[in-house]
Amino acid sequence: xxxxxxxxxxxxxxxxxxxxxxxxxxxxxxxxxxxxxxxxxxxxxxxxxxxxxxxxxxxxxxxxxxxxxxxxxxxxxxxxxxxxxxxxxxxxxxxxxxxxxxxxxxxxxxxxxxxxxxxxxxxxxxxxxxxxxxxxxxxxxxxxxxxxxxxxxxxxxxxxxxxxxxxxxxxxxxxxxxxxxxxxxxxxxxxxxxxxxxxxxxxxxxxxxxxxxxxxxxxxxxxxxxxxxxxxxxxxxxxxxxxxxxxxxxxxxxxxxxxxxxxxxxxxxxxxxxxxxxxxxxxxxxxxxxxxxxxxxxxxxxxxxxxxxxxxxxxxxxxxxxxxxxxxxxxxxxxxxxxxxxxxxxxxxxxxxxxxxxxxxxxxxxxxxxxxxxxxxxxxxxxxxxxxxxxxxxxxxxxxxxxxxxxxxxxxxxxxxxxxxxxxxxxxxxxxxxxxxxxxxxxxxxxxxxxxxxxxxxxxxxxxxxxxxxxxxxxxxxxxxxxxxxxxxxxxxxxxxxxxxxxxxxxxxxxxxxxxxxxxxxxxxxxxxxxxxxxxxxxxxxxxxxxxxxxxxxxxxxxxxxxxxxxxxxxxxxxxxxxxxxxxxxxxxxxxxxxxxxxxxxxxxxxxxxxxxxxxxxxxxxxxxxxxxxxxxxxxxxxxxxxxxxxxxxxxxxxxxxxxxxxxxxxxxxxxxxxxxxxxxxxxxxxxxxxxxxxxxxxxxxxxxxxxxxxxxxxxxxxxxxxxxxxxxxxxxxxxxxxxxxxxxxxxxxxxxxxxxxxxxxxxxxxxxxxxxxxxxxxxxxxxxxxxxxxxxxxxxxxxxxxxxxxxxxxxxxxxxxxxxxxxxxxxxxxxxxxxxxxxxxxxxxxxxxxxxxxxxxxxxxxxx
RNA sequence: GCGAAAGUGGCGGAAUUGGUAGACGCGCAGGACUCAGAAUCCUGUGGGGUAACAGCCGUGGGGGUUCGAUUCCCCCCUUUCGCACCA
Numbered sequence: 001x002x003x004x005x006x007x008x009x010x011x012x013x014x015x016x017x018x019x020x021x022x023x024x025x026x027x028x029x030x031x032x033x034x035x036x037x038x039x040x041x042x043x044x045x046x047x048x049x050x051x052x053x054x055x056x057x058x059x060x061x062x063x064x065x066x067x068x069x070x071x072x073x074x075x076x077x078x079x080x081x082x083x084x085x086x087x088x089x090x091x092x093x094x095x096x097x098x099x100x101x102x103x104x105x106x107x108x109x110x111x112x113x114x115x116x117x118x119x120x121x122x123x124x125x126x127x128x129x130x131x132x133x134x135x136x137x138x139x140x141x142x143x144x145x146x147x148x149x150x151x152x153x154x155x156x157x158x159x160x161x162x163x164x165x166x167x168x169x170x171x172x173x174x175x176x177x178x179x180x181x182x183x184x185x186x187x188x189x190x191x192x193x194x195x196x197x198x199x200x201x202x203x204x205x206x207x208x209x210x211x212x213x214x215x216x217x218x219x220x221x222x223x224x225x226x227x228x229x230x231x232x233x234x235x236x237x238x239x240x241x242x243x244x245x246x247x248x249x250x251x252x253x254x255x256x257x258x259x260x261x262x263x264x265x266x267x268x269x270x271x272x273x274x275x276x277x278x279x280x281x282x283x284x285x286x287x288x289x290x291x292x293x294x295x296x297x298x299x300x301x302x303x304x305x306x307x308x309x310x311x312x313x314x315x316x317x318x319x320x321x322x323x324x325x326x327x328x329x330x331x332x333x334x335x336x337x338x339x340x341x342x343x344x345x346x347x348x349x350x351x352x353x354x355x356x357x358x359x360x361x362x363x364x365x366x367x368x369x370x371x372x373x374x375x376x377x378x379x380x381x382x383x384x385x386x387x388x389x390x391x392x393x394x395x396x397x398x399x400x401x402x403x404x405x406x407x408x409x410x411x412x413x414x415x416x417x418x419x420x421x422x423x424x425x426x427x428x429x430x431x432x433x434x435x436x437x438x439x440x441x442x443x444x445x446x447x448x449x450x451x452x453x454x455x456x457x458x459x460x461x462x463x464x465x466x467x468x469x470x471x472x473x474x475x476x477x478x479x480x481x482x483x484x485x486x487x488x489x490x491x492x493x494x495x496x497x498x499x500x501x502x503x504x505x506x507x508x509x510x511x512x513x514x515x516x517x518x519x520x521x522x523x524x525x526x527x528x529x530x531x532x533x534x535x536x537x538x539x540x541x542x543x544x545x546x547x548x549x550x551x552x553x554x555x556x557x558x559x560x561x562x563x564x565x566x567x568x569x570x571x572x573x574x575x576x577x578x579x580x581x582x583x584x585x586x587x588x589x590x591x592x593x594x595x596x597x598x599x600x601x602x603x604x605x606x607x608x609x610x611x612x613x614x615x616x617x618x619x620x621x622x623x624x625x626x627x628x629x630x631x632x633x634x635x636x637x638x639x640x641x642x643x644x645x646x647x648x649x650x651x652x653x654x655x656x657x658x659x660x661x662x663x664x665x666x667x668x669x670x671x672x673x674x675x676x677x678x679x680x681x682x683x684x685x686x687x688x689x690x691x692x693x694x695x696x697x698x699x700x701x702x703x704x705x706x707x708x709x710x711x712x713x714x715x716x717x718x719x720x721x722x723x724x725x726x727x728x729x730x731x732x733x734x735x736x737x738x739x740x741x742x743x744x745x746x747x748x749x750x751x752x753x754x755x756x757x758x759x760x761x762x763x764x765x766x767x768x769x770x771x772x773x774x775x776x777x778x779x780x781x782x783x784x785x786x787x788x789x790x791x792x793x794x795x796x797x798x799x800x801x802x803x804x805x806x807x808x809x810x811x812x813x814x815x816x817x818x819x820x821x822x823x824x825x826x827x828x829x830x831x832x833x834x835x836x837x838x839x840x841x842x843x844x845x846x847x848x849x850x851x852x853x854x855x856x857x858x859x860x861x862x863x864x865x
Numbered sequence: 866g867c868g869a870a871a872g873u874g875g876c877g878g879a880a881u882u883g884g885u886a887g888a889c890g891c892g893c894a895g896g897a898c899u900c901a902g903a904a905u906c907c908u909g910u911g912g913g914g915u916a917a918c919a920g921c922c923g924u925g926g927g928g929g930u931u932c933g934a935u936u937c938c939c940c941c942c943u944u945u946c947g948c949a950c951c952a
Contacts, residue, residue, distance in 0.1 A: 215869060219947060222868080227951075247952060260952085296950090303950085328950045338952045347950060420951055541947080647890070648877060654945090656877060660891050668890085674905090715881080725879065728889035735889090742906095807885050812933035814885055838919090852932050858884055862932045 005673035007637020011771040015116055023787065024063075024118040026074055028527040035071035036528050037063045038507055038567075040536030040544070041078045044104035044126075045085060048111045050576040050619055050645070050657070051537065053629045057642040058573055058651050058723070059535045060117045064767035065717050067118070068791035074528050076510040077112065077119040079105050081128035082499045087432045091466035097432040098460075101128055111630065115638045116770050123513040127502035128432070132509065134455030135519035136501055137437040139551075141448050142558050144438075148194045151446065154425065155264070158186035163469045164429045165190075184290040191436055191495065192423040195550045199224055199419040201564075202549055211569030213652070216541040223542045225420025230404035232339065232413040234259060234312040237320050239271065243312050246334030246418055249344065250407070251399030253316045254388040255362035256339040257352070260305065260326035263288045265336045268308065268325055275309025281325060288327055296327045303328060303351045314339075315412045316389065316403075326351060334418055342378065349378040362388050363396050424547065426498040431462060431471040433496030441483035441490035450484050456492070470494040503544055504551035507531050507566055520560055530563045538572040545570070571651060571721060578625040578657035580614035583607065588614075588624040616656055627657055639769035640666040646723040646768055668731060669772050672761065675738055676776050679747075682755045683781040699750040700802065702740055706757045707794040709733040713764045714791070723768070730764050733757060763792045807858040808833045810842040826853050833859040 018024065028034075039059040042052055063075040079101075086097035093100075105126060112119070125132055143149035157166040161181040165188065195202075203224045206217050229248035236242055243259060261268055263285050272281035284306040288296055305326040313320055328347055329338055342352035342359040352359050359372040363383040370379060385391050385399045394402065407413025427436065435456045437449035449456055459478040462471045472478055472494040483490040505519065511528040512521035545567070552566040581589045583604035594611060596603040602611040619626050632641045644665040649655040681687060695703065709729050716726035737757040740746045747754065758780070766773040766786055777786035801822045806829055808816040816839045820829060830851055833839060843863050852860040 215947080218869065222948060225951065229952085245952085249952075328952095330951060333951045340952085345952065347952075418951080538946085650878085653871095653878095658877065658891070661877070664890050671905095720881075722879095722881085724877095725881095725889080728879075731889055805885085809884085809933070812884090812931090817885075850932070852884090854884055854933095858933090860884080860932055 003674070003677055005670040005772070007639060007669075007771070010775045011114070011116060011638050014771045014774050015113060018116075018118070018787075019113070022122070024073075024075060024120050025122050026072055026120055028524060029072045030527070032070065032072040034074065034528060035063075035066040035533075036074045036511075036531045037066065037533045038076065038510070038531045038535070040534070040540065041080050041503070041506060042108065043080045043083060043085070044101055044108055046104050046107070048108055048629055050627055050629055053115065053632075053641055054576055054645045054651075054655060055535060055537070055573055056112065056115065056117050057645050058571065058721070059533075060115075060642070060770075061646065061717065061723060061767040062533055062535075062721075063118050064770060064787070065791065067787075068763075068766065068789070070790065074123075074510070075119055076123040076513075077117070077121070078123070078125040078506060078510070079108075079127065080499065080503050080506075081105065081126040082133075082433045082496075082502055084430065084432070087430060087464065087471075090432075090464040094464075096460070097464075098128070101126075101432075114633055115629075115642065118770070123510050125506065125509055125513050127434075127499070127506065130455045130457050133434040133502070135505075135509070136434040136497060137449070137454050137456060138451060139505070139519060139555070140437055140497070140501075141451060141454075143193060143554065144448055146558075148197065148554060149191060149426075150194065151189055151191050153187050153189050154192075155185045156188050156190065156425070157183050158188070159183055163467065165427070190425045190427040191438075191493075191497075192425050193550075195424045195547075196419060196421055198550050198553050199226070199421050201553060202421075202546065205549070205565055209565060209568075209570070212567075213538075213570065213572055216538065216545065216570060216572060219541045220546055223421065223546065227418045227420075229400070229416055229418070230407060230413055231335070231416040232315065232407055234314060234321075234339070235412075236271070237311040237313060239310065242412075243267065243323070243337050244335045245337045245339045246416060247339055249341065249400070250403035250413075251385060251388075251391075251396040252341040252344045252362055253314070253339065253403055254385075254391070255341040255343050255360045256314050256317075256321065257342060257358040257360055258322045258324055258340045259312055260324050260329050260338050260340050260348075260351070261308070262329040262331035262336040263325055263327065264331040265325070265329075271310035271323060272308045277307050277309035280306050281308055284325055303347060303354060305351060305355060307355075315407070315410070322357070324351075324355070332422060333420065343372060343375060344378050344380055346378040346380065349375070360387065362386060424498075424550075426501055427495040428498055429470040429494075430496050431458065431464070433499055434501065435472070435478075436493040436495050436497055438493040439481055439483060439490045440493065441486060441488060443488055444483055444485040444490075447483055447485050447490070453484070470496070472496070500543060500547050504547045505555065507534075507548070508552075508555070508561060518560070519555075522560060522562075525561050529561055530565060531567045533569045533571065534567040535571045535573060537575075541572070573651045574649065574654035575618045576645075576655045576657060577616045577618050578627065579616050580623045580625045582612050582614045583609055584612075585609060588622065590624045618654075619657070625657075632662065636662060636666045637771070639669060639772045643669065643727065643769050647727045648724070650724050651721050668734070669769060671738070672734060672765075673772065673776065675734070675741065676758055676762075676780060679741055679754065679758070680780060682751055682758070687751045687755070695750060695753060697802070699740075699746060699753050702736060702746075702750065702757065703753050703798055704801075705733055705736055706753070706760050707798040710760055710764065710792050710794040711799065714794075717767065726764075727768060730761055734761060737761070760792050762786065763789065801856075804856050806833070806856075808836060808839050809858060809860040810839060811862060812860060813842075815839050815842050822856075826855075829853065830859055833861065 037059055039055050063073050067073045081101050086101050089095055089100045090097045127133060140149055159166055159181055161179045166183060203221065203226055206220055209217060227248045229246060230250040231244055231246050233242040233244055245259065268281060268285060272278045305324045308323045308325060310323045311320040312323055329336065340348040340351065342348040342357065343361045344363055359375065361370055361372050362385060363379060364370065364386050365383045383396055385394050385396050391399055391402060404413065404415040435458060437454060437456045439447045439449060441447055459475040462475050464471055479491050481490055481492050508520045508525055512524040515521040548566050552561060552563060555561050556564060581591060581594060581602060583589060586604055586606050589611060593605050594602040595605045603609065604611050617623050617625060629641060640662060644662045645655060647665060648658065648661050712729045713726045716722040737754060740750060741754055762773045762777045774786045803819050804822050806818050806820055807814055808818065816836045818832060830853060843861060846863040849862045849864060
């Protein structure tokens with residue numbers, strides 16, 4: 001055995017061994033409790049980064065821990081392999097996206113293996129493989145049959161120069177991220193998934209996700225955005241029909257003095273036609289319709305509008321009120337028309353002030369009488385209804401339902417619920433994604449590709465010009481097809497699916513990745529689902545996690561899974577960050593570029609200016625504060641990399657990178673290595689044979705600490721995820737064992753206890769630093785492998801205190817401490833507390849008001865003065 | 866603007882139910898070993914104070930509840946994140 005800890009040969013040895021025997025391959029075993037732990041699968045961008053290291057280290061601790069606890073652990077890994085970077089690589093470097101992606105996957109897989117992660121590689125999947133995406137297409141067809149997938153025209157971000165739709169994330173300050181031209185709103189035919197059908201259930205079931213962070217639940221709740229209110233019809237004056245408006249404040253309807261329409265509202269032009277306002281309305285629409293909603297209000301949310309020249313009647317007051325167009329009204333929400341109540345809505349208030357429209361107070365605060373003239377801003381709080389006909393005098397909170405019910409009874413309205421959540425637009429004008437399995441026939445219209453002709457594979461011979469529009473349009477082989485219905489000439493849909501579709505059900509596929517007849521083998525899914533622990537970045541709090549929840553429910557309704565929710569518990573880990581260096585003139589600098597020395601301040605190598613030791617920021621290429629995990633592993637090994645990322649911060653918080661912290665983790669493993677090495681004879685026949693003598697008090701204390709550590713580490717890992725304190729406890733135990741081992745007397749009398757302690761450390765460390773733990777276990781003479789060994793258990797008897805440390809306080813301040821036998825009575829403790837000279841000096845003859853005794857912890861003597 | 870989370874030594878962080886604030890690690894200081902350095906080991910390390918001890922101050926600021934508050938309540942400040950005209 002080498003006296004020095006060298007990570008590399010050890011890690012290579014164990015990784016080879018694990019791979020050779022497929023140590024982490026699992027199958028359904030009804031005899032064992034299952035545990036499904038999953039980390040969000042990576043995009044194969046080229047190499048892993050520290051965020052991956054952190055994410056997968058956390059997951060691997062959970063997987064290895066649960067395995068040692070006797071669970072049948074499913075811990076799979078795969079690749080979220082479709083997406084834009086591959087296509088950009090194709091455009092810039094003339095590599096086919098497929099080749100680029102495949103190469104990246106191969107490389108990153110070797111990197112993951114070098115981390116010693118305990119994956120079942122049998123279940124590996126890549127979403128860009130036809131065997132995977134054929135099921136995207138199959139699911140799409142099921143959705144289509146059920147009306148959950150449909151095509152409609154909608155406004156999208158459009159870059160005129162690239163001729164493509166852009167995702168919201170690709171629009172930067174209203175301009176295209178690639179060519180910087182101004183993005184416009186364009187109406188396009190797009191495929192949608194009807195996620196709104198599940199809005200109510202998606203909202204309601206958040207309540208059963210007790211194992212999710214509140215932050216994520218709140219974000220999803222806000223995103224779904226349920227509003228309860230009423231729909232009211234305002235009859236048009238001088239035109240047929242009515243304006244439907246939605247409001248959450250029907251109680252204020254007697255204060256509605258005008259109505260505002262969205263710029264896109266279909267009645268905008270017809271209503272103004274033939275009036276003096278016709279031209280002004282046209283200009284107003286022209287001005288705003290191509291601007292995205294975010295930019296319409298300029299910087300300060302400036303309200304702008306124009307009178308349409310038309311009126312409608314407020315059905316409650318019978319009054320004719322003007323109809324305006326307003327830049328802040330959204331067409332996609334509600335009905336695109338709102339009743340405006342300036343006295344009780346801040347936006348309407350500003351609008352009314354600007355255009356001198358009447359303001360009528362109909363809700364009065366309980367204590368004061370407010371007139372419209374006195375209002376400096378809208379009154380939006382609760383109060384009592386007034387000037388509201390027969391409803392006057394009612395509390396406005398009751399008024400909401402009363403007004404809605406009244407309108408329904410009269411036939412000009414009804415209670416209504418609206419959601420902010422919109423249907424999910426899944427069409428992308430890109431190549432590197434799942435082709436949408438639809439064929440357009442001049443005679444038959446949109447025809448689904450028959451299921452037995454799936455997958456619709458991506459053609460290989462496609463040019464990547466970067467000109468925009470889907471490259472699939474350039475492939476005649478792909479485009480031209482016979483109509484499945486009439487056999488006539490037809491063309492394929494050239495849009496591909498949003499890559500979020502791929503990741504919406506991959507966790508189901510892992511349960512039966514080899515299933516050839518369906519996306520998932522229902523029986524295997526029944527055994528493994530739901531995911532017991534899901535781990536990933538908080539940036540997916542809404543998009544991915546909401547889509548996956550929707551898919552689970554939709555697939556459940558198709559009969560593919562029995563669960564309502566995919567992820568029982570969710571851990572959102574923080575970012576990995578590091579300090580940055582910035583020169584005011586030359587921008588971000590790499591630490592190794594700096595000139596000068598830390599103690600008299602770093603300087604810029606170009607201009608010699610003092611460099612700010614900048615803020616700690618998320619690692620990114622642009623800020624030049626990246627640490628490549630590859631370098632880290634090469635220098636210290638995977639165990640150190642894992643131990644450091646788990647020790648430096650609790651998983652849900654941001655982790656600040658520290659070179660010295662890494663050194664510290666490495667130093668700990670080296671010390672442990674040395675200690676075991678030096679005391680290998682603890683496992684020799686002479687030391688393991690025969691019962692030792694009864695240990696003395698100090699050794700009994702050491703034994704107690706061993707068992708306490710086992711308990712603490714177990715509790716910290718299980719459910720709490722406080723890996724940092726678990727590791728700290730292991731270090732503390734190590735320090736005690738190390739000290740005891742150096743004491744010849746303890747070493748001689750306590751061999752059995754030292755051995756128990758060191759073995760416990762190896763077992764407790766196994767989930768965190770599996771290679772070194774396994775190696776030490778083997779080196780200390782164990783025949784059975786560490787990773788086949790059960791998690792250590794602690795004995796309640798060994799935990800029990802023999803002595804207690806009792807803190808003595810006077811008026812809440814610590815004034816003394818005493819060690820007493822554990823079975824001592826309260827009277828005896830209080831008596832000896834009073835007898836303590838130092839304690840008494842603080843009481844100093846003052847009257848003792850009371851004595852508080854906290855069992856086994858402290859005595860607080862409360863004195864006067 | 867609204868919502869959420871957080872603020873503890875020189876630094877990362879600990880204190881699980883209101884009960885010894887600062888575990889563990891880093892850094893720093895002193896010492897041992899060494900021709901010397903690296904590595905390693907030992908000791909110390911919140912502030913101020915002392916010969917040493919003690920008392921004193923101390924968890925962003927201010928107030929409150931309590932025998933006792935990092936922990937609970939109210940107000941304020943700062944930071945981070947999310948949403949941002951959703952009627």
